[in-house]
Amino acid sequence: xxxxxxxxxDLIARLLKRRGVTRVFALCGGHIMPIWMRLDAEGIRIxxxxxxxxxxxMAQAHSELTGELGVxxxxxxxxxxxxxxxxANAHVSRAPVLVISGGNPRPQENRGGLQDMDHTQLVRxxxxxxxxxxxxxxxxxxxxxxxxxxFGEGSEPGPSYIDxxxxxxxxxxxxALQLEExxxxxPRAVTLPNPAQVASAVDVLWSARRVLVISGxxxxxxxxxxxxxxxxxxxxxxxxxxxxxxVPDGHPSVVGAMRxxxxxxxxxxxxVGRRLDFxxxxxSPAVFxxxxxxxxxxxxxEMRDNRRGVVEILASPAQTLRAMVEHAGNRVSEVxxxxxxxxxxxxxxxxxxxQQSMATAPKGSDGKLHPNKVLSEIQxxxxxxxxxxxxxGDFLAFARVGLNAPLMLDPGPFxxxxxxxxxxxxxxxxFPDKPVVVATGDGAFGFNAIEVDTAVRHKAPLLxxxxxxxxxxxxxxxxxxxxxxxxxxxLQVADYAGMARAxxxxxxxxxxxxxxxxAIQRALANRPALLDMVVTPExxxxxxxxxxxxxxxxxxxxxxxxxxxxxxxS
Numbered sequence: 001x002x003x004x005x006x007x008x009x010d011l012i013a014r015l016l017k018r019r020g021v022t023r024v025f026a027l028c029g030g031h032i033m034p035i036w037m038r039l040d041a042e043g044i045r046i047x048x049x050x051x052x053x054x055x056x057x058m059a060q061a062h063s064e065l066t067g068e069l070g071v072x073x074x075x076x077x078x079x080x081x082x083x084x085x086x087x088a089n090a091h092v093s094r095a096p097v098l099v100i101s102g103g104n105p106r107p108q109e110n111r112g113g114l115q116d117m118d119h120t121q122l123v124r125x126x127x128x129x130x131x132x133x134x135x136x137x138x139x140x141x142x143x144x145x146x147x148x149x150x151f152g153e154g155s156e157p158g159p160s161y162i163d164x165x166x167x168x169x170x171x172x173x174x175x176a177l178q179l180e181e182x183x184x185x186x187p188r189a190v191t192l193p194n195p196a197q198v199a200s201a202v203d204v205l206w207s208a209r210r211v212l213v214i215s216g217x218x219x220x221x222x223x224x225x226x227x228x229x230x231x232x233x234x235x236x237x238x239x240x241x242x243x244x245x246x247v248p249d250g251h252p253s254v255v256g257a258m259r260x261x262x263x264x265x266x267x268x269x270x271x272v273g274r275r276l277d278f279x280x281x282x283x284s285p286a287v288f289x290x291x292x293x294x295x296x297x298x299x300x301x302e303m304r305d306n307r308r309g310v311v312e313i314l315a316s317p318a319q320t321l322r323a324m325v326e327h328a329g330n331r332v333s334e335v336x337x338x339x340x341x342x343x344x345x346x347x348x349x350x351x352x353x354x355q356q357s358m359a360t361a362p363k364g365s366d367g368k369l370h371p372n373k374v375l376s377e378i379q380x381x382x383x384x385x386x387x388x389x390x391x392x393g394d395f396l397a398f399a400r401v402g403l404n405a406p407l408m409l410d411p412g413p414f415x416x417x418x419x420x421x422x423x424x425x426x427x428x429x430x431f432p433d434k435p436v437v438v439a440t441g442d443g444a445f446g447f448n449a450i451e452v453d454t455a456v457r458h459k460a461p462l463l464x465x466x467x468x469x470x471x472x473x474x475x476x477x478x479x480x481x482x483x484x485x486x487x488x489x490x491l492q493v494a495d496y497a498g499m500a501r502a503x504x505x506x507x508x509x510x511x512x513x514x515x516x517x518x519a520i521q522r523a524l525a526n527r528p529a530l531l532d533m534v535v536t537p538e539x540x541x542x543x544x545x546x547x548x549x550x551x552x553x554x555x556x557x558x559x560x561x562x563x564x565x566x567x568x569x570s
Contacts, residue, residue, distance in 0.1 A: 001170055002037070003033075003034030003035075003037055003038050003169060003170050004170075004172065006172050006173055006175065006178070007034065007038070007136075007169065007170055007171060007172055007173070008034075008136040008139040008164065008168055008169050008170070008171055008173055009034035009035045009037075009038045009164075009169040009170065010038045010041075011139055011140055011173055011178065011183075012035055012038065012100070012139060012143060012164075012169075013035065013038035013039045013041065013042040013044060014038075014042060014183065015140060015143055015144070015182070015183050016039070016042075016044060016071060017042045017043070017044055018183050018184060018185055019069060019147065019185050020068060020069075020185060021044060021068075021069060021071050022044065022045060023044065023045040023046070023047055023062075023071075023429065024039055024044055024045070024046055024047070024071045024072070024073050025047045025049060025054075025055040025056070025058040025059050025062075025070075025071070025072045025073070025426070026046050026047065026048055026049065026055055026072065026073035026074065027048060027049050027050070027051070027052050027055055027073075027074060027075065027079060028048065028075065029074075029075020029076065029079050029102070030075070030166070031075050031076040031079075031101070031102030031103060031104070031115065031166050032073055032074070032075050032076075032100070032101065032102040032169075033166075034102075034166065034169040034170055035073060035100065035102070035164075035169060036073065039073075046073075047425070047426075047429065047454070047458055048454070048457075049422075049451060049454050050450040050451055050453055050454060051082055051448065051450065051451070052072070052074040052075075052079050052080070052082035052083040052086070053082050053083060053084075053085045053086045053418075053422075053448070054086070054421070054422040054448050054451050054454070055072040055073070055074060055083065055086070055422075056072045056074075056083045056085075056086025056087055056089075056090065056097065056099060056159075057086045057089065057418075057419050057422035057423060057426075057448070058070070058072070058422045058423070058425055058426035059071055059072040059086075059090075059097045059098075059099070059426070060086065060089065060090045060093065060095045060097050060423075061389075061409060061419075061422065061423035061424075061426035061427055062426045062427075062429075062430055063090075063095050063096050063097055064093070064095050064220075064409060065387070065407055065409070065426070065427055065430055065431070066430050067220065067221060069096055069097075069098055069147060069150060069151070070090075070095065070096065070097045070098070070426075071097070071098045071099075071100065072086070072097065072098070072099045072100070073099075073100045073101070074099065074100075074101050075101065075102060075115070076101060076102050076103050076104070076115040076116075076117065076119070076163075077114070077115025077116070077117055078115065079101070079115075080101045080117070080119045080122070080163075081117075081122065083099060083101075084122065084123065084126075085416065086099075087099060087123055087126055087127065087159050087161065088126045088414065088416075089411075089412065089414045089416040089419070090158060090159040091126040091127065091158050091159055092412065092413050092414035092416075093158075093217070093242075093412045093413065093414065094152075094156055094157050094158050094217055094299065094301075095157065095158065095159070096150040096151045096152070096157045096158070096159075097150060097158070097159040097160070098146060098147060098150050098159070098160050098162070099123075099127075099159055099160070099161045099162075100162055100163065100164075101119060101161070101162075101163035101164075102163055102164055102165070102166050102169065103115075103116070103117075103119065103132065103163050103164065103165050103166070104116045104165060104166070105165050105166050105167035106134060106165045106167055106168065107167070109165070118132075119132070119161070119163055120132055120161065120163070123161045126159070127158065127159050127160055127161045128149040128150060128152075128155055128156070128157070128158045128159065128160050129145065129146045129149035129150070129160040129161065129162070130160070130161045130162075131146070131161075131162050131163075132162075132163050132164070132165075133162060133163070133164050133168065134164075134165055134168055135168070136168050136169075136171035136172070136173050137173055137174070137177045139164070139168075139173065140173075140177075140178065140179065140182035140183060141179075141182050142162060143162060143182075144182045146160040146161075146162045147160065148186070151188065152298065152299060153189055155299075156299030156300065156301055156302075157299065190316050190319060191298065191314070191315045191316050191319070192315060192316070192319055192323075193313050193315035193316075193319060193320040193323050194313065194315070195323070195327075197311055197312075197313045198313070198320065198323045198324055198327050199327055200310075200311045201270075201294050201296075201311040201313060201324055202324050202327050202328050202331070204268060204292065204294055204310055204311055205233060205235070205268060205270060205294060205324075205333075206233065206328055206331055206332075206333050206334060207334055208267050208268035208334065208335065209267055209334060209335060209336045209339070210265055210266045210267045210268070210335070210336060210339055211233060211234075211235035211236070211266065211267070211268045211269075211270065211335050212235065212236055212237075212238065212262055212263070212266035212268070212269045212270070212291075213226070213229070213230060213233075213235045213236070213237045213238070213253070213269075213270045213272065214237075214238045214239075214240065214269065214270070214271050214272070214274050214280065215237075215238075215239060215240065215242075215243040215246055215247075215271075215272045215273060215274055216240055216242040216243055216271070216272065216273045216274025216275065216302065217242040217243065217273050217274070217302075218272065218273015218274065218296075218297045218298050218299060218302050218317050219243045219246055219272040219273040219274070219317050220242075220243055220246065220273070221317075221318060222246075222272070222273075222316075222317045222318035222321055223246045223247065225317070225318045225321035225322045225325070226246060226247060226272065226317075226321055227247055227251065228321070228322070228325050229321045229324060229325055230247065230251065230253040232325050232328060232333065233328075233333050233335060234253075234333050234335040234337055234340055235253060235270070235335055235340070236253050236254075236255045236262055236266075236340050236343050236344070237251070237253040237254050237255065238255065238256055238259060238262065238263075239254075239256060240274060240279065240280075241279070241400070241408070241409075241410045241412060242273075242274065242412070242413075243273070243274075244405075244407075244408035244409075244410075245404075245405060245406040245407055245408055248406075249351075249404060252340075252341075252344055253340070253344070254344070254347065255340075255343040255344055255346070255347040256347060256351075257346070257347040257350035257351050257354070258343045258346045258347050258350070261343065261346070262343055263280075263281070263287055263288055264287060264288065264289050265289075265339075266288070266291045267290065267291055267292070268291060268292050268293075268294060269283075269288060269291045269292070269293050269294070270293075270294045270295075270296070271293065271294070271295050271296065271297070271302070271309075272296050272297075272317050272321070273296065273297050273298065273299075273302050273317045274297075274302060275301055275302055275305050275306075275413070276305055276306045276307055277305070277306075277413050278413070278555075278556040279413065279556075281555055281556075281557075281560045281564075282306045282307075282555070283306045283307035284306075284555070284560075284563075284564055284567070285567060286555075286560070286563040286564040286566070286567035286568075287555075287560055287563060287564075292309075292310045293307050293308070293309040293310065294309050294310060294311045294312075295307075295308075295309035295311070295312045295313070296312075296313045296315070296317055296320050296321070297313075297314065297317065298314070298315065298316055298317060300314065354401065354402075355376070357372065358372040358373065358375060358376035358402055359373070359376045361373040361376070361539075363513070363536060364536025364537075364538040364539065365536075365538060366536055366537075366538065368469075368511070368534050368535055368536035368537075369510070369511070369512075369513065369516070369533060369534060369535045369536065370535065370536060370539050371395060371398040371399075371402075371467050371535045371536075371539050371541075372398055372402055372539070373513065373516070374465070374467065374510075374516065374533045374535060375398060375399060375402035375403055375439065376402065377516050377517055377520055378403065378437060378439065378465060378520060379402065379403055379404065381435075381517075381520045381521065381524060382405070382435045382437055382524075383435065384405075384406070385406065385434060385435075386405045386406070386407075386434055386435040386436065386437060387405060387406075387407040387408070387427045387428075387431055387434050387435070387436045387437070388403050388404075388405040388407070388408045388409075388436075388437050388439065389408070389409050389410070389419070389420050389423045389424045389427060389436070389437070389438045389439070389440075390403060390408065390409075390410045390420070390439050390440075391410065391411060391417055391418065391419055391420030391423075391438065391439070391440040391441065391444045391445075392411075392417055392420070392440050392441025392443065392444035392445075392467070393417060393441060393443065393444070393472065393473070393474045393475075393543065394441055394469075394472075394473035394474045394477075394541045394543065394544055395439070395440065395441035395444075395467040395469075395473075395535075395541075396410065396411065396417075396441065396444075396543070397474075397541035397542050397543035397544070398467075398539075398541055399439040401542075403437075403439060407427075407431075407434075409423050409427070411444075417441075417443070417444040417447065418444050418445075418446075418447025418448050419444075419448075420438040420439075420440035420444055420445065420448070420464070421438060421440070421445065421448045421449065421451045421452065421455070421464060422448050422451055423438070424436055424437075424438035424455075424460075424462040424464060425451060425454060425455050425458070425460040425462060427462070428455075428460045428461045428462035428527075428528075429458065429460050432461055435463070435524060436461065436462040436463065437462070437463045437465060438462060438463070438464045438465065439465050439467070440464065440465070440466055440467070441466075441467050441469075441473075442466055442467060442468045442469065442470065442491060442494070442496065443471075443472050443491060445464070445466045445496065446491075449496070449499065452464070452499070452500050452503050452505050452528070452530065453503045455505065455528040456503050456504045456505050456528055459528070460528055461527040461528060462527060462528050462529075463520075463523050463524060463527055463528075463529050463530075463531070464500075464528075464529070464530040464531070465530075465531050465533060466496045466530065466531070466532050466533060467533050467535045468493055468494070468496060468532055468533060468534050468535060469493070469534075469535050469536065469537040470490060470491045470492055470493035470494075470537065471489060471490050471491055471537055472489040472490075472491070473537055473541070473544065474541065474543055474544045474548065474549045475489040475549055476489045476490065476537070477540055477544040477549070478544070478549035478550055482550060493534060495509065495532065496509075496530065496532040497509040497530060497531070497532035500529075500530035500532075505528050505529060505530055506522070506523060506526035506527070506528070506529040506530070507529060507530040507531070507532065508522065508523065508530075508531055508532070509532040509534065510531055510532065510533050510534065511534045516533075519531055546558055546559070547559075547561070554568075
């Protein structure tokens, strides 16, 4: 049965188009076919994938990189359950994603029908909104509410889930109920900061000697304001995977290579849209010593988790940063410029040393490439206006410091490896004129390797670089050192280039330094492309050395865990 104009499915497609949605990431199925065909009728491009998890990952990457709503369309039952990992990842990352699904016609509900399941009960804890809409006249207002919740209106941003029985999708909605107020796009709410809190924050920051600024998800879109604050205040700055590239590496405040030293030395820490999660030692005094915190965020979880601030401002980060600079006026910051300059000099020295060591990284005794050599050649080839996705465990530890770009994404705080290929496809479709590179380990690649087919079919111009060492290498290292035995953590050194070529993708296997540079140039010229880089398992990553694999009790890293134990005992 066709879904006609003015049907609920038609209104869903029309609303999405009015909200600026130009592509939907999806996998087809009978329960959602009415929406599918009306999306096509409205000229919305469907990026059809091979697994629903990948569809949600793509929607998340689109959202995080563009600031727009990411939309995934998945069918009922296993289609929806396949999507749950993607939904959970978007939930932890606080990414505005809308997931739409379908369900059994109402007369067949709860009778043992094909793929009949109460989807909302499965995702309620990992979504901002989860509803089944059975009445066609409510479709527009429910969809409007789901989108508003995804953007964080009323709570924090994150995924919304909404589904519809198939007969509801085919039902005609009277013209009188197709209200413009539900169809039309809404301006994003901007929360202005309280002037008294702004004044308090300026007093704390401008009177401190050693100020550290850390940004996260909530700071996206506030790059110019953040740079202006750093310029006026003279503070030092650490980015995170949530906001990589927001402040250019050449800015004098950037001290990423001195991360450990500055975290323990700062007397005031300003967080901008950033949770104090495991990646920041939960803000523990064991690591941050006696530092006081100033917290700015547009979501409560970015202000009150683990450590309370002496000043906490729940407002738009861009507006708050701008207001702080304006309030400070000509006030002279008391930040110790020598302290900041010393950290910057240390950062530059370490960064330069890293670049040199990467460029000259020797091959292993097995004759295979060092991961750092691979990354050095990639960075040289992609230039300074690229999009980089890093994925994996062991290889991620090399890539997150070895690669740099104005736009970067990684598995995020959920540690959701396997995002590389889906994220890369979405990124290359959103930014077709930029080099988009996915740097992934072979284990992580396997999760969504089949999506190379999606990349080829949709001509997504990405380059996938697979670091192929035939192992879950962090775990192999931990088992070898801790247990003296390797169990279930070895993979094949498989022919991933051969696999990609089978799907029509340009692909090469690279095994020597002489092959490296030319292969990268050919791949960039023939995207979508895949390079199967055979790397040595002898290279031990920083994460492989930190105790991450054995999960310490109090902190994620062994050194932090020991510091936490000593602090608690004191």
